[in-house]
Each structure stands twice: as structure tokens, then as C-alpha cells.
Amino acid sequence: MLTLVEKILFFIFALVAMYYSYLGFKQIAVSVARGQSSYYPRYNQLFARIKEALIRTMSQKTVFRARPVASFFHSFVFYGFTFYLLVNAFDALKGYLPAAWLANVNLGIIGGLYRLFADLFSVFIIIGVAFFLYRRFIAKDKALEQNPKTLLH
Numbered sequence: 001m002l003t004l005v006e007k008i009l010f011f012i013f014a015l016v017a018m019y020y021s022y023l024g025f026k027q028i029a030v031s032v033a034r035g036q037s038s039y040y041p042r043y044n045q046l047f048a049r050i051k052e053a054l055i056r057t058m059s060q061k062t063v064f065r066a067r068p069v070a071s072f073f074h075s076f077v078f079y080g081f082t083f084y085l086l087v088n089a090f091d092a093l094k095g096y097l098p099a100a101w102l103a104n105v106n107l108g109i110i111g112g113l114y115r116l117f118a119d120l121f122s123v124f125i126i127i128g129v130a131f132f133l134y135r136r137f138i139a140k141d142k143a144l145e146q147n148p149k150t151l152l153h
Contacts, residue, residue: 001102002095010095058082070135076128080121087118 002010056062060078064071094102107114135141 001097001099007096010092014092070132073128073131076124077132080125080128083117083121 060071060075063074136144
């Protein structure tokens with residue numbers, strides 16, 4: 001459990017991180033919105049569209065279709081950091097809950113599997129990142145080169 005000062009600092013840092021994440025996502029959304037407008041309203045069938053977006057994101061089916069080898073290693077990084085989101089949420093919760101509440105919590109095999117998956121995904125992330133570093137800096141894959149006509153800023 002965190003002390004009161006640590007809880008306040010953690011909360012402030014979390015708010016700052018969320019604010020800067022919002023700014024980054026907003027910048028991307030504004031860039032995308034400058035493109036061709038859609039022919040249908042963006043908020044029609046909102047829940048069905050959110051469900052479809054989550055299914056596409058978590059299945060990574062559009063990524064796997066295009067580049068199977070790179071996508072395989074991309075999945076290590078994607079699913080690893082997705083699992084880290086869960087790990088960090090539990091760690092934050094443990095920091096705010098009183099220690100007495102957690103003293104008798106024994107998750108048994110579920111807790112063991114949770115820690116095993118956290119360790120496995122850590123290794124998968126390292127393997128995925130190592131693959132992409134190799135691909136970028138050692139193999140110098142031509143597919144990663146930019147078109148000189150492309151405006152980068």
C-alpha cells in the first residue's frame with residue numbers, strides 16, 4: 001500500500017500522463033479527420049461499431065493478413081503490452097487498497113497463472129522488439145525505407 005503522499009503523487013502523475021496521451025490521440029484524430037469525409041454519420045450504431053473495433057483490435061486480423069512474419073512478432077509486442085495494462089491496473093489497485101484487505105487474498109492457481117503470463121509476455125515483448133530492431137538496423141529491410149516524396153514532420 002502506498003502512503004498518502006505517494007497516492008497523491010501517483011494520482012497527479014497518472015492525470016498528467018492521461019492528459020499528454022489525450023493530446024497525442026487528439027493530434028492523430030485531427031490528422032485523420034482532415035482526410036476524406038465519410039458518407040455515414042460517425043455515431044450511428046455506436047455500440048456495434050465499438051464492439052467491431054474491439055474485435056478487430058484484439059484479434060489483429062487486419063494486421064496478420066498483410067505481413068504474416070512481421071505480424072507474428074508484432075503480436076508479441078501488442079498482446080504483451082495489452083496484458084501489461086491489466087498488470088498495471090492491478091498494481092495501482094494494490095497501491096490504493098489497505099494492506100489488511102489484501103493480506104488474506106490468495107488467488108491460488110489463478111494468481112500463479114497471472115504471474116506466469118506476466119513473465120511470458122515480458123519475454124515475448126523482448127523477442128518482438130529484438131526482431132524489429134534486427135529488421136530495422138541489421139537486416140535494413142527495404143520495406144521500411146521511406147519514399148523521398150513523403151513529407152515527414
